[in-house]
Amino acid sequence: MTINKNKPIEIYCDGSCEPTNPGGTSSYGFIIFNNGNELYKESAIVTKGKNSTNNVAEYAGLLNGLRWLYKNKLNENKVICYADSKLVIEQMSGRWQMKKGVYIPWALKCKDALPHFTDITFQWIPREENVTADFLSRSELKKAGIKFRIQPEG
Secondary structure (H helix, E strand, O other): OOOOOOEEEEEEEEEEEEEOOOOOOOEEEEEEEOOEEEEEEEEEEEEEEOOOOOHHHHHHHHHHHHHHHHHHOOOOOOOEEEEOHHHHHHOOOOOOOOOOOOOOOHHHHHHHHHHHEEEEEEEEEHHOOOOOHHHHHHHHHHOOOOOOOOOOOO
16 A cells, blocks of 8 residues: 555545434445545444444444554544534534433544544535445445435435
8 A cells, every 4th residue: 555645644434324313223434545546445334223323323434444544554644534424523623512322432432543643634524525435334234235214225
């Protein structure tokens, strides 16, 4: 893997929970780029049932992306995390408090990972700019045979 140290590592994260939120099946997807080149992508089912929410899935995507970056010694590069979840971006940036919800343990694990990164920022993007991470997340639900009720399956 060749890394251009003059360009940031970019991670795009997303999560889904279907057919109900909360209480459905949640999944995440993330994709990592450097200088326009794809370095890695991943998606998986996170939880099913009462502790399953879209926010859990969003945070699971971010957490697994951060873990991959750390494991691959990319934590000393400039890292920009993109997501279409205002909650994730604002909480990780420190502008919003974490109050309550089943997502809190996931959010705290992400927060705990941040000191391991030299230069990390978070940026909200519209859903239309996060299509690959969204596709990855939703593909896990499709593979599992989950019916889509909240968002079109598309």
